[in-house]
Amino acid sequence: MPASPLTEAISVAIESDVLVIGGGLAGLTSALAAAREGADVRLVAAKQSTLRNASGLVDVLGYTADGEGPLVDPYDAIPNLPADHPYRTVGVDTVRKAMALFDEVTPRYRGGHTDANALLPTHGGTVKPTARYPAGVSDGIASDGRDALLVGIESMTDFDAPHVAAHLTAAGVPFDVRGVTIQFPGDLRADAAITRYAKLLDTNGTVTADGRECPVRAALADRVAAEHDGEPRIGFPAILGDDDPAEIRAALAERLDAAVFEVPMGPPSLPGLRLEDSLFAALDEAGVSIATGNPVVGYDGDGRVEQVYVEKNGARIPNSADQYVLATGGLVGKGIDSDRERVYEPVFDCHVAHADDRYDWFDREPFGNHDFARFGVHTDGDLRPVDGDDSVEFDNVRAAGSVLGGYDFAAEKSGSGVSIATGYAAGRSAARRAR
């Protein structure tokens, strides 16, 4: 593509030691790891990260690649994963170091006190194994024997508390659990966004409930109290505030005289957004320069990337770095894309192995063994993408997170852990190699 007048006007590219492409968990972790190594780091992201889709639970490994599990100790199982699994590429020690970095920058998270996975209730009524969890969900742990009351909101179809409670009972949880549905106090519209509830609770705004005006936290607690039968813990859908969820939980807990927890939900996920916020804050503190909303649309170089072009307001702005980290995500984040004929990696066109016949990309069963779930780039031991002959594509590009192939994060419950571990490894290695 010919350079636009604006591009020509910029004679010097924006430079950094390490340029991270992608603003999801892998990109944020790699930028942080590279900055911790002393590199000058810049991060560019095409769009809002996919963390708003994520439950906010940080899984490392819940099931083996063969589907065995739930695994009690994820680290024990890593050495037995297939050889091309990203965890095998970075090794179990790196996974531990990466999780230690995660723990350090996310004080709201729990689970680091043990190698064992925790089982957490899901909004679908199952339990799932996870390695780290927000403090706000910790009182919901399924291995905790205390009885629980789940509270659903009548106009919130994503969390049907009586159904979740019955399903958890069928899952064999070691406590009695009961679900009730209440009307949220005030006059939020039936289709109000999750963030409306969170904002109202954050500000403890005044609502009119049962004919009198009252702060919303107290009004909500009173509605729940009418249904509460002494259960020592009470679970809510994950709507309890965006800014200071701990304060909201404490206020409800005090009025209800019970521990209060959240059950993570699907998009838009407040725990996912809170995680994104805390990681961006850590990056700010580490001095990483961040530009979001601008996709990478091209690059120069052969065997080594010299510079990439970032599209901004229709212009192609060159960004140059010594080392690059490709953390653009998988099929969901469009770091891997496809058409009727092929599967490809759109930024550097790195090789993505796939069957020629697109009908071989999936299994007949919805939860079958899907090839598409493992689509992504394959790498050498230093996370550098390789072509079909196992030759390194670019000397100075490393890949991290779900742009990597060879693992099915959904089945394994390994998505966050792989992003953190490979992000950490790629960022650290890139910084060490930078000039």
Added chain:
Amino acid sequence: MSRQTEVLVIGGGSTGAGIARDLSMRGVGVTLVEQGNLTHGTTGRMHGLLHSGGRYAVSDQVSAAECIEENRVLRDIASHCVETTGGLFVKRPEDSEAYFQEKLDGCAASGIPTEVLSAEEARAVEPHLAPDIEKAISVPDGAVDPFRLVVANAASAREHGARIETHSTVTDIRVEDREVVGAELDHASGPGKHVHGTEGGTEIIRADHVVNATGAWAGRTGAMAGVDIEVRPSKGVMTVMNTRQVDTVINRCRPKGDADIIVPHETAAILGTTDEEVDDPEEYPEEQWEVDMMIDTLAELVPMLRDARTIRSFWGVRPLYEPPSVDSDDPTDITRDFFLLDHAERDALDGLTTIVGGKLTTYRLMAEAVSDHVCERFGVDADCRTADVSLPGSEEFSVLRDYMDEFDLRSPIGRRSVERLGSRADDVLETSGPNPTVCNCEAVTRAEIQDAVDQSGSDLNAVRLRTRASMGSCQGGFCCHRLAGELHDDHEEAVVREAWDDLLRERWTGQRHALWGEQLSQAMLNYALHATTQNRDNDPADGDPVDFGAFDAGVAADGGDQRGD
């Protein structure tokens, strides 16, 4: 268990439901049995075209004339099932001018009003038509929702005393002294509404007369009574786009051929189709080339289809029939007309009538023919009223009413609900509690879901067909668990879990034909939501017991950990 009925109708598609309505309105006692959901067979697997008759105007003017007449009837009696989109027959440079003229003449001869549009005029109607099209013929095609239509017919039949049994398979037809006297049934879950996990059972229904309205399955049904019915099932693919690239039915103006129609349907556009004879109406290959052909060939008419997003594909099997003496080689040569087989006359077997061939647009006419025949047999002197009495949902219904304030629905949602429910909107949407949206893609609210659950038991696929919930772009990724939650109000958790799994499986089946680009991205997101966030792929309720004691029990129980947050 054994019961008695006057007429047993086998088959819950448009024809069977239409017969059940017609006969019961004439005072005849009817039991209708269907092996799956209503519309389980061919009716639920068509492109939703309400024919003007234009497609048959050259090759089969009898069918064409029937179509335009029934088209007008359905606009009247089934207004809440019909969208009057209009249709175009579009001529490309390589399409024959002589055929274009034949089409015009044929429409005139069949009583189908037409108007010739220049390329500019056609593009003023449909801006995405290819730049090189030459001209078009405008006809009164429309779109019809087959699910809503059949459900409304069944509801009307029930109001007039008919018994409707879904998920009930006929396992044998009883013949005594050269007379059909009834049938044996296998109920998947006991009589009445289908509820997962409830014990099924067999039933013998004795009937004065049996009507075989099983379409592509008619040969199989006939064989149980010992008669040969030479149905020639022919498959066709339909590819569903995620949005409406066109708001008018677009036909290619050339003699019969594959991939020559685009039907706007609700939020989608449906591309069709192929015509390939198959041996078995249930087991036949669903192939990639068919999907690719729909996209590539129809992109000649509407170029933007080439890179547009498809959300799934499905196949239907036409119940084609021709008298054995005709013996066409090519299924596209077989007439689309319908045939009433009087087995008393044909096979010296009393008590059985078969209806085969035909098409959804003429279902009512087919039902009338069968009902006339049966009434004549029994000496019932009652006129057909189905062309004059509106279906439930289409009575005194004005789309101009503003339901938004009345039902506290935001306007696009309210409008969609009212379009689906027609004159039933008042009954269904009037609820005491909040009425949140359950399916965002198709704007389906809780009240509609609950109404469908009331009608169809624990079968979430039946709820889906009634409401369109989970049928939009996300293909259920965001709403399957919500539907499960809604179902739990009336059904136990284990029943809900099974229905939920059935829905996930059904949604996956059609999506597999659309897995590239945007829809593959959507499929991965759905998989992540269902497997990662919900862990439904390893649901401990379905699997081995979990040793909860071996896992992290947390640190909060002893009040120890208060750091951060």
